[in-house]
Amino acid sequence: MTDVAVDISNVTKMYGSFTALKDVSLAIQDNEFFTLLGPSGCGKTTLLRTIAGFEDITKGAIRLYGDNIADLPPNKRPVNTVFQQYALFPHMNVTDNVKFGLLRLGQDEATASARVGEVLELVQLTQFADRLPSQLSGGQQQRVALARALAPNPKVLLLDEPLSALDLKLRQAVRLELQQIQHETGITFIFVTHDQEEALTMSDRIAVIADGRLQQVGSAREIYEAPSNKFVADFIGETNLIDVTVTDISNGNATCTLPSGATFTCPAADGAQKGAGHLSVRPERVAMTKPAKSLLQGKASRQIYLGTDMHVEVTLDDQEVVTVRVQNSETTHIPSIGETVGLNFEAGAARLLVD
Amino acid sequence: MAKKLDIRRFPGFLPVTYLCLFLLYAPLIIVMIYSFNDSNSITNWGGLSLRWYVDVFWGVESEKFKTAAMNSLLIAVAAAITSTSIATMAATAMLRAGKFRGKSIGFALINLPLMVPEIVTAVALLIFFSMIGFTTGYLTILLAHIVFCIPFAYLPIAARMQSIEEVYEQAALDLYASRLDAFRLILLPLMTPGIISGFLLAFIISLDDFIITNFVKGAGIETLPTAIFGAVKQGIKPNIMAISTLLLLVSVVFVTLSYLVGRMGQNKK
Numbered sequence: 243m244t245d246v247a248v249d250i251s252n253v254t255k256m257y258g259s260f261t262a263l264k265d266v267s268l269a270i271q272d273n274e275f276f277t278l279l280g281p282s283g284c285g286k287t288t289l290l291r292t293i294a295g296f297e298d299i300t301k302g303a304i305r306l307y308g309d310n311i312a313d314l315p316p317n318k319r320p321v322n323t324v325f326q327q328y329a330l331f332p333h334m335n336v337t338d339n340v341k342f343g344l345l346r347l348g349q350d351e352a353t354a355s356a357r358v359g360e361v362l363e364l365v366q367l368t369q370f371a372d373r374l375p376s377q378l379s380g381g382q383q384q385r386v387a388l389a390r391a392l393a394p395n396p397k398v399l400l401l402d403e404p405l406s407a408l409d410l411k412l413r414q415a416v417r418l419e420l421q422q423i424q425h426e427t428g429i430t431f432i433f434v435t436h437d438q439e440e441a442l443t444m445s446d447r448i449a450v451i452a453d454g455r456l457q458q459v460g461s462a463r464e465i466y467e468a469p470s471n472k473f474v475a476d477f478i479g480e481t482n483l484i485d486v487t488v489t490d491i492s493n494g495n496a497t498c499t500l501p502s503g504a505t506f507t508c509p510a511a512d513g514a515q516k517g518a519g520h521l522s523v524r525p526e527r528v529a530m531t532k533p534a535k536s537l538l539q540g541k542a543s544r545q546i547y548l549g550t551d552m553h554v555e556v557t558l559d560d561q562e563v564v565t566v567r568v569q570n571s572e573t574t575h576i577p578s579i580g581e582t583v584g585l586n587f588e589a590g591a592a593r594l595l596v597d
Numbered sequence: 598m599a600k601k602l603d604i605r606r607f608p609g610f611l612p613v614t615y616l617c618l619f620l621l622y623a624p625l626i627i628v629m630i631y632s633f634n635d636s637n638s639i640t641n642w643g644g645l646s647l648r649w650y651v652d653v654f655w656g657v658e659s660e661k662f663k664t665a666a667m668n669s670l671l672i673a674v675a676a677a678i679t680s681t682s683i684a685t686m687a688a689t690a691m692l693r694a695g696k697f698r699g700k701s702i703g704f705a706l707i708n709l710p711l712m713v714p715e716i717v718t719a720v721a722l723l724i725f726f727s728m729i730g731f732t733t734g735y736l737t738i739l740l741a742h743i744v745f746c747i748p749f750a751y752l753p754i755a756a757r758m759q760s761i762e763e764v765y766e767q768a769a770l771d772l773y774a775s776r777l778d779a780f781r782l783i784l785l786p787l788m789t790p791g792i793i794s795g796f797l798l799a800f801i802i803s804l805d806d807f808i809i810t811n812f813v814k815g816a817g818i819e820t821l822p823t824a825i826f827g828a829v830k831q832g833i834k835p836n837i838m839a840i841s842t843l844l845l846l847v848s849v850v851f852v853t854l855s856y857l858v859g860r861m862g863q864n865k866k
Contacts, residue, residue, distance in 0.1 A: 294771060323771045394772065
């Protein structure tokens with residue numbers, strides 16, 4: 243049991259009659275980079291704030307290495323937060339900001355100063371120790387916020403969309419840095435984001451949340467390649483949702499009828515049922531061929547240029563649109579608008595979802 | 598297009614502006630100029646001199662004015678300190694206690710004294726003090742001043758506090774600070790410009806007050822405004838202009854300070 247860092251069991255959070263979290267249960271492992279991913283307003287930040295202690299929960303329990311912390315105030319919980327707007331104390335310099343938590347824990351000045359030196363080195367800000375937050379760039383402020391939260395050596399570090407205020411290039415660099423720091427410190431990170439790319443590249447495991455409910459928990463590969471429901475498939479990356487009629491499900495495989503009338507067998511998500519359903523096929527896993535030998539047929543209706551790749555939208559006979567991703571190279575044949583094309587994908591590329 | 602919509606291009610803009618400025622400031626400027634008059638008359642110009650300033654500080658009536666000024670100063674300092682402390686606590690409760698029953702009533706009660714006609718407050722206070730058997734004197738003046746200074750101190754303090762996001766205090770709590778530490782080490786320093794601004798405003802409001810003071814002051818106790826009024830009743834002498842000019846100067850300095858401190862705090866943010 244000790245290898246579970248944060249155990250969230252059956253947590254429900256109500257604001258008046260609005261339910262922000264519905265019966266969420268989640269076990270976050272020790273030394274894990276765990277991401278809460280979902281669209282804005284889905285409850286991911288609320289969940290993080292219940293762990294930090296800024297929101298109390300209506301029902302359920304939150305255990306930190308076995309101890310129930312749900313009723314403790316934030317200053318009694320051995321977790322620290324990196325806030326979205328950083329919340330650096332504007333009247334204190336970098337050193338005093340980082341030292342704040344250490345002094346409140348009762349460390350003496352010398353011990354605290356030594357620790358400040360350590361963490362500033364970790365985030366490479368040693369030469370900025372005397373600056374005020376307003377004299378730092380956004381990226382530097384973000385690192386101070388990280389250093390301040392890491393300094394007291396929390397059991398769990400909570401990060402509330404800490405990269406959302408940075409520009410793209412910086413965000414990509416900081417992602418790697420954050421991962422590196424998580425490895426070096428061995429502290430459990432719980433990271434909140436609405437950016438799926440961020441989640442996929444950084445996390446050991448991801449929990450996808452929508453409407454206050456947990457949708458799926460798994461590694462980046464699992465949730466991308468084996469989404470359990472329509473929401474997850476649609477939210478993580480891009481996907482084609484193809485209407486099918488499921489005729490049989492056995493041993494985790496579904497046999498279904500495609501819009502073209504062809505019969506197709508592919509893996510099914512747990513809980514998928516017979517009848518009308520949706521197949522998820524990623525645009526990069528769909529191939530264009532001659533119509534005669536294909537699963538689906540349609541007319542190319544739109545081309546979208548993406549730089550390295552190109553999206554070709556193919557409108558099927560029943561007016562459904564399937565997107566195909568093809569590499570931009572001189573050898574690939576890009577169908578012109580109106581050209582009839584056939585679409586093929588392998589059984590492993592498709593997945594029957596729970597609606 | 599934008600230039601045509603500019604308010605400076607509206608017909609009559611300049612004359613109206615000058616008229617307003619003239620009405621506002623002409624009397625003040627005349628008083629200031631005539632305070633340097635070398636004549637015994639308040640209307641005839643007799644050349645430039647500082648004799649009325651000398652008269653204020655060393656003349657026959659100087660003792661009376663000095664005592665009054667000292668009273669005004671002490672009362673203003675005490676009233677400003679007390680009302681600023683109360684206003685700071687009120688603002689903390691209003692803006693940091695979340696939603697609570699009676700919040701809007703509380704807000705109204707804090708700010709109502711701004712709307713109540715001063716004469717009503719004055720009469721009410723006088724009746725109240727005599728009903729509870731307080732002898733009018735320093736204490737009644739001080740209590741009255743504390744009361745009407747609270748909303749003036751409250752406004753800049755609350756405005757400042759409103760601009761400080763709660764996330765700073767949350768960060769402090771997250772970093773193991775007690776609630777008191779979060780207030781003492783984070784919220785209070787961030788609020789300092791607002792508090793200083795509120796203090797200065799309360800100070801000047803107390804220093805300038807006449808109506809309420811005149812009602813609740815005891816016999817023989819004068820503040821500067823009541824002393825000036827008393828002197829004027831016996832006929833305006835040019836020394837009144839000198840005192841008025843000095844008082845005006847003090848007011849302008851304090852209001853400017855209050856404004857600058859408030860603005861400085863905002864720039865830092």
